[in-house]
Amino acid sequence: MSKWVTTGVVIGWLMLGFASTWATADNISPQAVIGWKLFFDPLLSRPKNTSCATCHDPAKGYGDGLPLGKGAYGQTLPRHTPSVVNLQNAPHLFWDGRVQSLKDQAIVPLTNPIEMDMTPPEIVSRVAAQPHYQRAFAAIDVDNIGIEDIVGAIVAFERALVTGPTVFDRWLQGDKDALNAAQKRGRMIFFTRGQCAICHVGHNFTDHEFHNVGTGTANDLGRFVITQQPEDQGSFKTPSLRNWKGREPFMHDGRFASMRDVLAFYSNPPAPQVGESELDPLELDDDEITDLLAFLETLNGAWPDLSFYAAAWEKLISP
Secondary structure, X not given: OOOOXXXXXXXXXXXXXXXXXXXXXXXXXXXXXXXXXXXXXXXXXXXXXXXXXXXXXXXXXXXXXXXXXXXXOOOEOOXXXXXXXXXXXXXXXXXXXXXXXXXXXXXXXXXXXXXXXXXXXXXXXXXXOOHHHHHHHHHOOOOOXXXXXXXXXXXXHHHOOOOOOOHHHHHHXXXXXXXXXXXXXXXHHHHXXXXXXXXXXXXXXXXXXXXXXXXXXXXXXXXXXXXXXXHHOOEEEOOOOOOOOOOOOEOOOOOEOXXXXXXXXXXXXXXXXXXXXXXXXXXXXXXXXXXXXXXXXXXXXXXXXXXXXXXXXHHHHOO
């Protein structure tokens, strides 16, 4: 990666994939309200101890805060749990891009034997047996609950998980005083010699593509596992930088506890274990890393507001 991104193309790139509407009590759909209830319901795991929110915890950036995820039986999973915010327009999901829709993303952990360990008929049986789910689905004209209805509700909730405006958004909209001096210096690094914007592009600061930055290992070849293409060895999906703070640790294996650790790695990366790394050493000094971090802080906004869902749920199931 040797090219730089000029300031002249920044605004156009950042408008790509602009986010959906911020969810509120006034615009949330009944389907998403049902999805909220399902998302937090451990009934969807075989031992009834793990919900979607167990691993995608709102208090932890919709991840789990662990280097590697944990299954319903306590076993360690092979990769770090990614966040589920701002996924509305993502063309690939999971670190290796194994699925192309939120619908498929939602069903994978539910049915994975080392995650929630259920089957679609079992999920339907459990959900359909609950009177409150019967009333909720009846309210949206679903009398015979099926797996498509359950997954569709979870997807509707996940689509509503949009983060709020950021300081950098204010700057883009014309408030040239929104950034302080350090943040402005960091912005220049991000879009020039830092090379960050080559991959972290668009409204959500991701190209949704797969890149080898030297973190793959012989035990995890990344995208190659899906495509079997030699050039994909060691490649993983570019994560979004929007609302990165609170989603620690970082990378597909959670190897970095902080964003400063990530930048230090990029500044002086070791030789890759597998494949050919696309990363040129950034060779940033401590002051430049500090400025870049200051800019990255401006990409954090409010997390999705969940405060109105409980009341919306009670209203939905009331006689």
